Amino acid sequence: MNFDQWMRASLDRVETALEHYLPGTDVAPAKLHEAMRYAVLGGGKRVRPLLCHAAGELTGAGSQQLEAASAALEMIHVYSLVHDDMPAMDDDALRRGKPTVHVQYDEATALLVGDALQSQAFVALTADNGLSVAQQAALTRELALASGSVGMAGGQAIDLESVGRKLSRPELETMHRKKTGALLRAAVRMGALCGEAPDAAAMSALDAYAAAVGLAFQVVDDILDVTADSATLGKTAGKDAKDDKPTYVSIIGLDASRELAAQLGRDAHAALAPFGPRAGRLGELADLVVHRVH
Numbered sequence: 001m002n003f004d005q006w007m008r009a010s011l012d013r014v015e016t017a018l019e020h021y022l023p024g025t026d027v028a029p030a031k032l033h034e035a036m037r038y039a040v041l042g043g044g045k046r047v048r049p050l051l052c053h054a055a056g057e058l059t060g061a062g063s064q065q066l067e068a069a070s071a072a073l074e075m076i077h078v079y080s081l082v083h084d085d086m087p088a089m090d091d092d093a094l095r096r097g098k099p100t101v102h103v104q105y106d107e108a109t110a111l112l113v114g115d116a117l118q119s120q121a122f123v124a125l126t127a128d129n130g131l132s133v134a135q136q137a138a139l140t141r142e143l144a145l146a147s148g149s150v151g152m153a154g155g156q157a158i159d160l161e162s163v164g165r166k167l168s169r170p171e172l173e174t175m176h177r178k179k180t181g182a183l184l185r186a187a188v189r190m191g192a193l194c195g196e197a198p199d200a201a202a203m204s205a206l207d208a209y210a211a212a213v214g215l216a217f218q219v220v221d222d223i224l225d226v227t228a229d230s231a232t233l234g235k236t237a238g239k240d241a242k243d244d245k246p247t248y249v250s251i252i253g254l255d256a257s258r259e260l261a262a263q264l265g266r267d268a269h270a271a272l273a274p275f276g277p278r279a280g281r282l283g284e285l286a287d288l289v290v291h292r293v294h
Contacts, residue, residue, distance in 0.1 A: 003284045007050065014049040015041065017067035018074060021124040035105050035113045036120070040078045043096035047217065047289065048073040048183060052191035054281035055206060059195025068129035069139055069190045072121040076147045077183060079117035082110050084156065092236050118147070131194065139190050146186035155179025159245070167246040173215065180221075181214030188213075188282075201274070208271035209282060216264035217289050222247040223257050228294065265290035 001009065018040055023033045049070030056066045085092045085100040086107060093103050102110035121143065126136050145151055155178030162175065188210040192198050198206065226249050248257040268286035272279040 003281070006281060010050055010053045011046055013053075013063065013067055014046050014070050014074065017071040017124075021068070021071045021075075021120065021127070023120070031105070032109065032112055032116060035101055035109050036116055038104060039082050039101050039113055040075065040117070043098070044074070044078070045292075045294075046070075046074060047285070048077055048187040050285055051184060051187040051210075051213070051282070052194075054285055055188045055191030056194045057281055058202075058206075058275060058278055059192050059198060061191065061195030062130055064130035065135070065194040066191060068124050068127065068131060069194050070187075072124040072139075072143060073183065073187050073190065075117045075121040075124065076143060076152075079114040079121075080147070080152055080156070080183075082117070083114040086110055089156070089160065094236050135193060138193050142186045142190050142193070146182040151178055151182030151186075152180075155182065162246050164244045165246065167251065169251055172246055172248065172251060176215060176218040177211070180218045181211060184214035184217060185210040205271050205274050209268050209279075209286070212264045212268035212271060213286050213289055216261050216268065216286070219248045219257055219261045219264065220290060220292060222249045223254065223261065224292075224294070225249070226254065261290050 022037055022040060025034045025037065027033055052070040052073055053066050056069075081095060082101045084090045085095055086102050093100055095101075098104070100110070101113050105113075122140060125131070125139050125143065131139065147153060149157075155175050158175040159179055162171075167175070185207065188206050189203070192203065192206055225247065248260065252260070265286055269283055272283055272286075275282075
C-alpha cells in the first residue's frame, strides 16, 4: 500500500476500535454515552493512533493489540480536548468542525464526558485485547504518565498559568513537550510495546523521533492559528493570539517558526536512520505533521 492507502486503512481500523470500546447509547446513562460518542467518533486527525500503528509495524505488533492501544490514546486525547474547550479553560465553541461538547450538550455533561473517556481508555487497555498482562501493565503506565501531572495535564496547567505572560523559548518548549508532546511520545512507545519489546537503543531512537514530531506538531499548530481560517482548522482560528497566549509565532516570528518546523522534521527523519526502510511509515507521518494545513 502507498501511504494514503495505509493511512485510510489504519483510520478505518481506529474508528472500528473506538466504536467497539465506547459504550453504546443503548446502555445507561444514555445521554452520557451519546455525548462520549459525539466527542470521539467521526472526526479528528487521529495522529496519535496513526503513530501507534506505525511504531507497531517496527516490532511486529498484531492488529488487535494496536487497535486497543490506539483507541485508548484517542480517548485520552479527546478527553483533554473536551475539557480544554470548556469555559473554565480555553472557552471555545468549535472543535473538529462542529459545536464543542459543552455547547452541544451542557457544561456538566462535558465534564463527565472527559472523566468517563479517561476511565474508558484504561478499560480498553485491560480488556480481552490480545495484549499480555505484562504488556497491559506497561501500556497502562505509559498512558497514565503521559496524561497526568508530569505530562499532558501538567502542560495544560502551565499553559493556563502563562496567559498574558511572556515566556522564554525554553519555557515554551517545556510546556509543549508536556501538553502536546507527552501523549505523542506515548503513542510511539505504546505502539512499539505492542509487539516484541524494543531494546534500549531502539527505544531511545523512537523517543528522539517522537520528541521532534511532538514539538513540530505544536509549532505547526501555532503557525496555522495565524495563517488558516476556522473552517480549515475545525476550531476557532486566531484564538491563542486573542487570548494573549504565548506561541512560537509570538516569540520567534512566523518565518522562524516555519524553519523550526522544517528542522524538527529533519531531526525526526535522522532519529529513524537506525531502522532503515522499516521506519518508512513513521517518516511519512513526520512529513504529514510538518506539512499539514489543518
